[in-house]
Amino acid sequence: MEIELEDQKRAEIFKTLSDANRLKIIRTLQASNREMTCGEVGAQLSISKSTVSYHFKALRAVGLTNTRKEAQSKYLSLNQETFNKYLPGFLDSL
Amino acid sequence: MEIELEDQKRAEIFKTLSDANRLKIIRTLQASNREMTCGEVGAQLSISKSTVSYHFKALRAVGLTNTRKEAQSKYLSLNQETFNKYLPGFLDSL
DNA sequence: TTTTTATTTCTATAATTATCGAACTAAAAG
DNA sequence: CTTTTAGTTCGATAATTATAGAAATAAAAA
Numbered sequence: 001m002e003i004e005l006e007d008q009k010r011a012e013i014f015k016t017l018s019d020a021n022r023l024k025i026i027r028t029l030q031a032s033n034r035e036m037t038c039g040e041v042g043a044q045l046s047i048s049k050s051t052v053s054y055h056f057k058a059l060r061a062v063g064l065t066n067t068r069k070e071a072q073s074k075y076l077s078l079n080q081e082t083f084n085k086y087l088p089g090f091l092d093s094l
Numbered sequence: 095m096e097i098e099l100e101d102q103k104r105a106e107i108f109k110t111l112s113d114a115n116r117l118k119i120i121r122t123l124q125a126s127n128r129e130m131t132c133g134e135v136g137a138q139l140s141i142s143k144s145t146v147s148y149h150f151k152a153l154r155a156v157g158l159t160n161t162r163k164e165a166q167s168k169y170l171s172l173n174q175e176t177f178n179k180y181l182p183g184f185l186d187s188l
Numbered sequence: 189t190t191t192t193t194a195t196t197t198c199t200a201t202a203a204t205t206a207t208c209g210a211a212c213t214a215a216a217a218g
Numbered sequence: 219c220t221t222t223t224a225g226t227t228c229g230a231t232a233a234t235t236a237t238a239g240a241a242a243t244a245a246a247a248a
Contacts, residue, residue: 007117015112019206023101023108038225048208053226055206072215072224088183113236132195142238147196149236166194166245 009062013086016062021047022055026064026078027094035068035075103156107180110156115141116149120158120172121188129162129169 016022024045029036042052056076059065063082068075083091110116118139123130136146150170153159157176162169177185 007114007121010117011112011114014108014117015205018105018109018112020101020105021206023104027101039223049225050209050227051207053224057226074225086187087181088187090181090184093180093182109235115236133193143195144197144239145237147194151196166243168195 010086013062013064013082016058016064019055021045021051022059025052025055025059026091029065029076029078030091030094035077037073037075039073041076104180107156107158107176110152110158113149115139115145116153119146119149119153123159123170123172124185124188129171131167131169133167135170 017026025041028041028044038049038052038056041047042049045052047055056065056067056074059076060067063079065076066079068077078091080091111120119135122135122138132143132146132150135141136143139146141149150159150161150168153170154161157173159170160173162171172185174185
């Protein structure tokens, strides 16, 4: 990939990670080691559902998470590939 | 360090990295493998001196760089320790 | 001392961001 | 069909951000 584009992509990923709530969400997902729903995460971190939805979307948009829809629920899990590519060793450093 | 504080610190570092110009500065420093001045970096990346100064300050503030003042010039270099602690493997992935 | 060089600070501006409650959508349960 | 449950979108707000030019600072050079 061209450097200019790589930097743009990297900057987007870092921007997504530059929010304490999103980092908490990531740590929560990493610690649970399974898929989690918006509701579960929101309850655990005491954040309003609209805000959690906003963050879920941001994480998904840059490929840091995978999503799976089932009935009314949406399940999020970490996308290890993206972390490995752009932030090798980061998840383990959490 | 307490998790809450660690997340805040991490978020700050990521925020600092979430700008394409700052990533370019970091790559430039990494590639040159030596100290560089505001002027050198600005010239190489075609950014105004006040903007470069602003970014230099931001990088220094979160400990991503070291600075050395000599005469009117200020030299920046990467702070490997911070990168190793918060972003192991990142510099090599650039 | 005057001028040049390097960087910083100030000012203003335009753009982006995170947040929550309210309204909305869609599916499950009753 | 109605109600509940889960999540999304909208609207408003408050805060932060990157940017460049102009003015200020400080040291070197002439």
